[in-house]
Amino acid sequence: MKIKICFLLLLFAFSNSFGQQNNFNYKREIIGTNDQWHKLELPNEIFGKISPNLNDIRIIGISEQNDTLEAPYIIHSTEDQIKNVNVDFKLLNQSRDKNGYYFTFKVPTSNSINQIQLNFEQENFDWKTTLEGSQDQQNWYTLVEDYRILSINNAHTNYQFSKLNFPNANYGFYRIGIKSGEKPKLESAALFLKEIVKGKSRNYQIKKINTIENKKRKQTELDIDLGSPVLINNLKVNILESFDYYRPVHIQYVTDSTKTELGWKYNYQTLASGTLNSIEKNEFKFSNTVAQHVKIIIKNSDNEALTISNVEIGGSVYELLVRFSKPAKYFLYYGNTNARRPNYDISRFSDNIPKSITTLALGDEKIITKSETPKSEPLFADEKWLWAVMALIILILGGFTLKMIKKTDEREV
Structure with missing residues (x-):
């Protein structure tokens, strides 16, 4: 046995x-x-x-x-490696003159920065800002001017952009000027150095884009075919309009499909959600995903549909x-x-x-x-060799089994 x-x-x-x-x-x-x-x-x-x-x-x-x-x-x-280094600072003073309101920060270290995040009590604002740097608070040098920061919070939109982006700067003092008729109520701020180590990436040619204006749902739907499954992790939507716009957007990809009597039914999974807007670059990043068919849904509400010049899709290399x-x-x-x-x-x-x-x-x-x-x-x-080896194993084990049975019978006799 x-x-x-x-x-x-x-x-x-x-x-x-x-x-x-x-x-x-x-x-x-x-x-x-x-x-x-x-x-x-x-x-x-x-x-x-x-x-x-x-x-x-x-x-x-x-x-x-x-x-x-x-x-x-x-x-x-x-993919790109992004590192955000938080830089210590102290809010020195807040002041105002006929041109607006000012916030002065002191950086006690010699660290460079290229981003400042501002958080205000106000939920709705649209302000132009100026950022200056100085080593002695006497001589000020302009880093950015007429830089727009914006916040909208209502029944239809919840959007905020209040981060200043600028080239690497190394000063002991930074002064932010805000042109506003009301006093900006600064809740908090953060100073960063954003470091990006560029990785390898691929940009994909889009085989076909089918654009549908869904009047019933008040949305624009773009069905994108990449031709074959590829690895993607970023998407950019380029808009032609020069006026202000803020539209919720959802980016999905097809996970599988089922053939029915009415045709093919596709199942989708969300890659990213956000807001298409006239302030930022309309770039969306998400986890590495293998996809061929991508769908973009733009919620227009009662607004006229946007004119999309093109869509760019890329991915990293494994x-x-x-x-x-x-x-x-x-x-x-x-x-x-x-x-x-x-x-x-x-x-x-x-x-x-x-x-x-x-x-x-x-x-x-x-x-x-x-x-x-x-x-x-x-x-x-050739599989014949495999079967020959298996047959040989069977013969050897079979012979060994018969020999053991004979020995057992002899002992019983």
Whole structure:
């Protein structure tokens, strides 16, 4: 009985291992592995063929000794890295003259800043501001002027823009002037240095845009087709109008679709929500998402629809940071919705990965037939060899079982 159980377990493990390797649908040869560490950029073409969570990616190699190797990797997103450094300050005084109201800040450190966030008690205002810098409060230098800050809070709109953005500045004192007929009631302020480390990005060509003016819902709907699934994380809407506007906007993407008697029904998930407005750049950022069809909904209420000149969509680049421990011919395998995310040791020691590593090229995509496996070609390229090995195992275990039965019968006699 024990022998039968061992045999079944061995047979199951062998066939299950073969099945897992055979479940990948595509592969690409990795060209030029000559160091321990390399990078691979995932091309756009594969995102429509892998699971959204990127679980089904493997790097498998065949050595000269026909050993199968799996190279561990870490997935790295190359999006921009943004860091906001809060800078200490002291509000020195508040004053006014015939031109408006003034707030003076003292920065006790030598830190540079490029942003000032202002928060007021008033919920509705539309003011022009000026920002100046000085080292001695005697000589003032203009950093920005006629800079518009705005807040609208009513039954239809809740929008605020009261952050000053300007080039890096390093002064001991900053003075903000506000042109207003009423006294601005400053609740709080914050001074920042916003640092951006630019990453790698891709801008995508839009295959088709279908614009619908939904009169019943008083909204503009843009259906965007990118042609194929790609990795996106930012979208910009360019408006032609020069007058002031503030419109709620929702950005969605198609997650799946169902064919019905009335046609295709699409299911959507929200990427971002916000306000299209004439003050800021209408740019929206969201988490990395694989999408082909994107929908933009602009709530117009009783206003005339805006004229959209164009839409820009982009995304970051996913890289694989790979450790190749042994020389072999390596391939990138992908396309298996049932695969689980691999668990590699290097994910716990990412700080030890070299900062400067070379990027490898990928060969053309090849479709894997169900009889093909990442095993070495000479022995197991043909399934007949596998069945022959299994038959041999059965014969050996069967003979061993018969021998044990004979010995048992002899003892009983």
